[in-house]
Amino acid sequence: SSISVPQQLPNNTATSSAYIPTRPWELESTRTFPASPSSNTAANGNANVEYTLFRDTFYWCPYCQRVQLQLELKQIPYRIQKINMNCYGPKPPEFLAKVPSGLLPVLQVNNNKNSNKKPITITESIDIMLFLEENSPAETCLLSAQTGTALSSASQNEINAFAQKCLQAERALAGAWLNFLRGNGGRNFGGRAEQSFFQSIDSIEKCLSQYPSSAWFLGGERPSLVECVFAPFLERVEASMLYFRSVAIRDECKWPLLYKWMQSMDDVAAYKNSKSDIRTHARALPP
């Protein structure tokens, strides 16, 4: 039996319904949300959009993905400006003038009330995310007692402290993962790097046990800021561990809460739209 391969792709891919991308924000540079009260932008105009997110041209960067996921979950309108990562090509001088390090993501606040309407520029994904939490309507808050305590009686301070703990577990995972993937010429099985990697997954499982009846880190019914931070890295960890180490982190017996989290995350439309695939991640991140 042979696999049939189309001889030629349709040349009108832009209008063929089979080729409409599922990522709404890639179609245009300004993303608005019909149901969002702050979506009062003129028909095709960019003028009133408060936020510009500078992110990498081909949507590989996990730090950019976490910020964009947050904007999507909060339904905050934003404009995207794509900037090359160094591996694709040069960055525009105007961008480098704003951000000498050249690191992405960058959030530009276009009409900031506190800076005489001069645009301000924020770097570092977590700083951007905390800024967005502080400067958006309370009902969209992804760190609020409402999100966090639907199933508990924790105070906002307790939630913030627990969120911090989760974010530390995320950084520990990122470090342990890259060590296991890349360190020691790839001969890491059975060694310290492998052990630390599994310990970092155990810590995540432990964080998820804080609110065991909810799929989410902070409890409640909606994904939180912690989900936005974790998802892009867990996606890459899952891919590269399967591809290069034959390790499945999505394992219902070993890490049932992480399993439930990953399955639930895959049902979140905003996340699904941002997700890449195992092979792309593996090829982008060889050991």
Ligand SMILES: N[C@@H](CCC(=O)N[C@@H](CS)C(=O)NCC(=O)O)C(=O)O
């Ligand atoms: N700590 C930074 C890390 C950002 C970062 O490392 N970004 C990489 C892309 S994943 C980057 O812009 N590198 C420069 C380049 O590749 O051009 C953050 O959280 O925002």
